[in-house]
Amino acid sequence: MEGVLHQIISGIATGSIYASISLALVMIFLATHQINFAQGEMAMFSTYVALTLIQAGVPYWGAFVLTLVFSFIAGMVLQRTLLEPLARAPVLASVGAFLGLLLIFNNIAGWIFTYTLQPFPTPFGAGAPILGGMLSRHELGSTAVTLVVLTAVWAFFRFTRLGLALRGAAYNPVSSRLVGIPVARMLSLGWGLAAAIGAIAGMMVAPIVFLDPNMMAGVLLYAFAGALLGGITSPLGAVVGGVLMGVIENIAGAYIVGTELKLTTALVIIVVVLVFKPSGLFGKTLANRV
């Protein structure tokens, strides 16, 4: 029983990282109806930026903030230059652009930083596991950071004028434009936010899985599964789905299929959700007017 509890608690810890990426995916989906296949590679690249800063002697939290600023700006620039013009293009064009970005980030990272695994520092100290050996300090710290981020994002969307404007631009661009919201600027702001949230997830997961250009492939797959499980139209659902995926991953890995089929587990969940409940746990059913 203790074993199961341990798996669940540490599943919630990794799940909270998946939840951040799921949230970033859902934010972009809500705003533009595109799925950002490059979300994982963008986060990976941001993490390398953080590592470079830390190696240059910047203290951890300084590097953390600088990386967020960098990712935010980079996300906005990408949206402005690349994805805005493809907003009304067919699905193939936007998917192609995202895959192009994925290839570029992955290979540029490999080119600059090489493909060898690199350790990434944790700000929470090594120390002995806590909660009766259930949780490492890093797991607790990263869960806390993600919780703070998720709460901040929620509060931003719920209580600020800017957050309201962003929601308006995403849900109903035409009416928003009529009441004077600069929709295009809001969309790039959303992209910047998503990129920054992804960067946090990258920096939190890197001490666990080690940093390399392909670090995020598995994380992205679990984040996809989490976003779909929770409902791709629901930010709250994305968070719940992401955390659930962390728990499912651990339970399935320990008791059902073993760790060798982790990615396949995510694939099966994606297919099952899409076939039996495409709207997910919290999502709305999407209908197209014809």
Next chain:
Amino acid sequence: MTQSNSRIMLILFVVVAAVVPLVFASGYQLFQLTLVVAYALSVLGKNLVTGYGGQVSLGQGAFYAVGAYTAAILMEHFNVPYWATLPVAAVVTGMVGLALGLPALRLGGLYLALVTFAMAVAVPQLLKYKLFENWTGGVQGIVLNKPDAPFGLPLDPDQWVYLFTLAVGVVLFVAATNLVRSRIGLALMAIRDQPLAAEAMGVELSRYKTLTFGFGALFTGVGGALGAIAVGFVSPDSFSIALSLTLFVGMVIGGASSISGAVYGALFIVFVPNLAEEISKAIPGAIFGVILILFMFFAPGGIASLLSAQMRRFRAAR
């Protein structure tokens, strides 16, 4: 160009493609050309699904892997001659495609892209899985012998494999051309361009969508089997997401809704990395990414449509 003219051009092209490399190309160059044909077939499968069928599949590498492993397992464990593995690989990948095509019906556009992307990411892991290890050879994969030329023909294995692959490729390309011009092809394009109107005209969406997925998988699978015979080796890590992305790049650059585009795309994905790799190992992928985005913006129809636009201009000027 009239119908008979283009047929003569085609025959001429095939003869040149068969004879010239035999005389001038080295063993390694022949191997590269063989890969071009194998990839061209795989990209062709993708073109059918995405370009003609309008369904964005990112997991074509998975079908390539199924084809390659079918051929390899048959040769290794059942002593089946290499040429006889192709029809089996075609049937197996076609069936897998049909089976996956069923859920594909329910998933429009982006969702299908997502599922197939996940499939491509998960494939190497499945191939390594210990329950299948006796068949797949696990992480080590399977090493195959290169087939010799039959009937005492004076050709070395490289030359023979190239000719064999080219012959299979030509047959399947002709078949695909006919398929696209047939009732099925017309129905497909109708579904892609105007799904509602097509359905109202009595085109059965579900049937045709599943069929295309099956056909697309079949072509890609035969490409995979030919690729395995040419390379003489299959292993899980050669079928990573990178393969699916490479095939996607080939499709976009060649031109998704054209048959000939598959050949241009395959030439591109085989030869461009070779040139670029001399600078750095990571460069080809980055170049693929940049070119992919450039094509999305400036030439969404790929090389095939650029060429046909040139041809039209040329003829108009004359």
